[in-house]
Amino acid sequence: MKSYKQLKSERKRVAVVGTGQTKFEARTPQKTYYELALEAAMKAMNDAGVTPENIESVVYGIYNDLFERQIMPDTYVHDYLGMYGKAGIRITTGGATGGYAFRSGYSEVASGLSDVTMVIGVEKAQDCYDWAQGKTTPEVIKSIAYSADMTWEFPLGTSAASSYAILASAHMDKYGTTEEEAAMVSVKNHGNAMNNPFAQSPMKITVDDVLQSRMISYPFKMLDCSLYTEGAYALILMSEEKTREMEVNNPVWVMGIGSSNDKSFTGSRTVNDRMGRYGDIADLRNHYESAAQAYRMSGIQDPRKVIDLAELHDAFSFTEIQAYEAMGFCERGKGGKFIRDGVPMMDGDLPVSPSGGLLGAGHAVGATGVMQIGEVVNQLRNNAGKRQVEIRNGIGLAHSIGGPGSSYCSVSVLGVD
């Protein structure tokens, strides 16, 4: 792996130079998925000061073909954006689709194949609409549950919530993490979202509100869970050479990317191996590995000393606590204490998910990981409005996960000079 230091000395870095998004909403019946993507793309291009002619390739993060009953939805987005002739690459890796699409966008530019790449995440589930009742049907949850192993897990009733609930229970059992601590994550993130005009679920709530909300899958109550969301988020990535040529004002550099895939629950179907997996399940070993890769590339020894803010994947409140530990923000098993001590609060030492995260801003699957990176970019540019955190070292982190048993994890570290 080439280090950031080496890339910097060779002037061969990759920058994020523009962000754009739609509002994240429960339903967007008035817009198609390609209209959502266009809105985000135009904002990102305007922000970057580039025109469609500058874009040489597009990486699409679109998760679920069943949402729209449309294989190859990226074809229709590419067309609608007027991107004829340019390469269009479609990534799909569950809830981590956005994070992996960003990795692919990075490698498109760093490889020299493109000087300017757009990464767009978009999600919508029109095929799951009940138009008469004006709501999204449970079909959307079923389409997501198809990500569990269809032979061994799905028949047992595995869903997104129940699989992450098993991980959370293991963490509670091993380290004594409490439902109250998880509820504090929910309170924080729904509250942070109140300063995000694009957020789906801004809410001023209390720990008691979370604890008393409807049980979904123990230990997750309704307010521990992110909601289904529709929306789009776009980023413009550019080679260092091109940022000089185009005189880009405030490039945010990609310092490191680490991605690590684990097995799902049923794993490789051998008992020994499965036992090993369950023995580790509280610790999300591939999250530790992804962070280690990203820090190695970034040259970061102690993340607590240099990271100004992070966006962590909180599809479920407990997962954010597990991520504090895996990202090295606190010791193993001390994630609960980390939030009790107030460290990840907006006024804490290491604010986590100022956007509101998935709980507050929304979880538009393919767009989510892109949004998290966009939030870090805007924070590092001191361009995050009312939710701006203090930038001291100029380094931020985004954490994108997905799959049953959180089998996908991609960590991106960004920084300004």
Place this chain on the structure above:
Amino acid sequence: MKSYKQLKSERKRVAVVGTGQTKFEARTPQKTYYELALEAAMKAMNDAGVTPENIESVVYGIYNDLFERQIMPDTYVHDYLGMYGKAGIRITTGGATGGYAFRSGYSEVASGLSDVTMVIGVEKAQDCYDWAQGKTTPEVIKSIAYSADMTWEFPLGTSAASSYAILASAHMDKYGTTEEEAAMVSVKNHGNAMNNPFAQSPMKITVDDVLQSRMISYPFKMLDCSLYTEGAYALILMSEEKTREMEVNNPVWVMGIGSSNDKSFTGSRTVNDRMGRYGDIADLRNHYESAAQAYRMSGIQDPRKVIDLAELHDAFSFTEIQAYEAMGFCERGKGGKFIRDGVPMMDGDLPVSPSGGLLGAGHAVGATGVMQIGEVVNQLRNNAGKRQVEIRNGIGLAHSIGGPGSSYCSVSVLGVD
């Protein structure tokens, strides 16, 4: 775009150093898709002389989630291959999935993110099996047809065959291409497959056999169409630095990659734009564009003078004729004459699809584009057994397409020193 010349002078090229595949078959009821992938992966690693520990990331080319009713099938392959901890990236771009997965594998290595990457294409459709009758059901065709625009095209009966038949008809109308010329492609490719032990449809047939086979969608008869196939193909990609370190004997270098996406038929839904698209439809403009990009990167002025062999995407016989022109092997509109003159035959000046192509070797969607590149690699290494063509300049080309209206096209040029 960085040129091959520059990459070569900087010793920063990417090589293919190993290939491996399963037999391509109509049905593989005795194996899961992850078992197919494992077989191909082990062969590729053995061929390359690497162990699983050397692999730093895996790019998965898997096309259709509906085939197995399994979202994220790559998770289960990654696990079964024992690739825990490494990045796993899933690409899906229709029939061109293999070609785009190769592009992503290239950029993984060229970007410096990985020194050794495995690209695996795999396809299987167990959810579409009729176990009682021992055959694959029409559900598999329906799953493919979902790639047409579900709002504007699918309701009109657009399928893979009928959409490519429209492109073929336009070519016949504009240039006078005949059904006999297309039949010659089918005869050639089914014949070439007789020397490929992994091929699904080796057949000694005549032009009359093709012309008299059952009509599918005018002008396509049964023998003009590739069949549904199951199987896997794996490639090992390596940085130039690593090939020196590991003392790899016969690296095949990636000289150029060009990828260009077009609109589907209905296009951007404006009449003017759509009319423009139909005006061009005989010419597959994004195939011309992809080839131009790939030749620009490779530094190739006249492909006819330097290319020893090509694997062209012949899901339908007529499409190979259109590709002769788009790849610059002959003048626009002269594709029919090109095969009448015998140029793409095994003993011709520029043999096309010695593997048997999709018609003869099979079309295991996500694996197909990977197989085509693997065939070029083995030919350039003089390792193609009975179907070896003469290698003079040491340069070959692979052409991977997909989507309704062939909206995806990726062209890879490979060479040996």
